[in-house]
Amino acid sequence: MASRLDAARAYARAGQELILSRISGPGRSLNVDTKTSITDMVTDVDRAVEKLLVESIREDFAHDKIIGEEFGDGGGEGPYAWVVDPIDGTTNFVYGFPAYAVSIAVRDLARDTTVCGVVLDVPRDRLYEAARGQGAYVDGRRISVTARGELAESLIGTGFGYAAEVRQAQGAMVSEILPLVRDIRRAGAASLDLCMVACGELDGYYESGLWPWDFMAGAIIVEEAGGTVTGGLEQAPGAAMTIATNGIIHDPLRKLVVSLAAKYGSRS
Numbered sequence: 001m002a003s004r005l006d007a008a009r010a011y012a013r014a015g016q017e018l019i020l021s022r023i024s025g026p027g028r029s030l031n032v033d034t035k036t037s038i039t040d041m042v043t044d045v046d047r048a049v050e051k052l053l054v055e056s057i058r059e060d061f062a063h064d065k066i067i068g069e070e071f072g073d074g075g076g077e078g079p080y081a082w083v084v085d086p087i088d089g090t091t092n093f094v095y096g097f098p099a100y101a102v103s104i105a106v107r108d109l110a111r112d113t114t115v116c117g118v119v120l121d122v123p124r125d126r127l128y129e130a131a132r133g134q135g136a137y138v139d140g141r142r143i144s145v146t147a148r149g150e151l152a153e154s155l156i157g158t159g160f161g162y163a164a165e166v167r168q169a170q171g172a173m174v175s176e177i178l179p180l181v182r183d184i185r186r187a188g189a190a191s192l193d194l195c196m197v198a199c200g201e202l203d204g205y206y207e208s209g210l211w212p213w214d215f216m217a218g219a220i221i222v223e224e225a226g227g228t229v230t231g232g233l234e235q236a237p238g239a240a241m242t243i244a245t246n247g248i249i250h251d252p253l254r255k256l257v258v259s260l261a262a263k264y265g266s267r268s
């Protein structure tokens, strides 16, 4: 049996192929529904890709648990769990904005740790991957975080949730962070934001309200690229807050984000 990392890579490639087959060619159209709010979209392609991933995992690793964005929990009892986002960056996907990815992480539930992760940037055809203790790679080339030490010189990524009141607080926070950093980027796919930290295209990234499938694969890729990933008040990244940096700017960014979250009544 192939290793879980080899399998994750193959599943992500199969997902990419399915996505590309559904958007190319004349007369193709997406079926778009909304989920938690009018801004939160899901397409028939998200569902088809997740179905493909789930069926492949079930066939190859029948005992493993599966946690997916669109269909929830399934599969066996573990001790391994696959955390899958068939299309992270669905809004970008719907608009054809070139930043969306298939994101797959494998967790060891007994040790409460991620053992490997793959993020496949579909439009750019870049495969990011990491296994615990083995380094992080894009298309087979080793990657590492930046060495920048000043927050004032740092390029910081962030993202926004789908609920209007959450966005209001996130917007207020970003308006206070913007004058203190080099600049802000909002690419629209958390998994790719994390990979950008891992390969030095960003110095840091923070976002509240993420789901495990948004950040689990990207987080191990940042850590294996030499970076740091934490929550805000919590040590572990999660729904309240996820902060990922080159490690050097981690404490100042974390302090800033936590204090602004408290000021604006946002979770951290």
Ligand code: IPD
Pocket: 069, 085, 087, 088, 089, 090, 091, 158, 159, 160, 161, 162, 187, 188, 189, 190, 191, 207, 209, 210, 211, 214
């Ligand atoms: C979303 C993207 C976005 C982030 C949202 C996520 P989805 O995932 O990662 O960048 O800001 O918080 O929910 O809905 O496109 O899979």
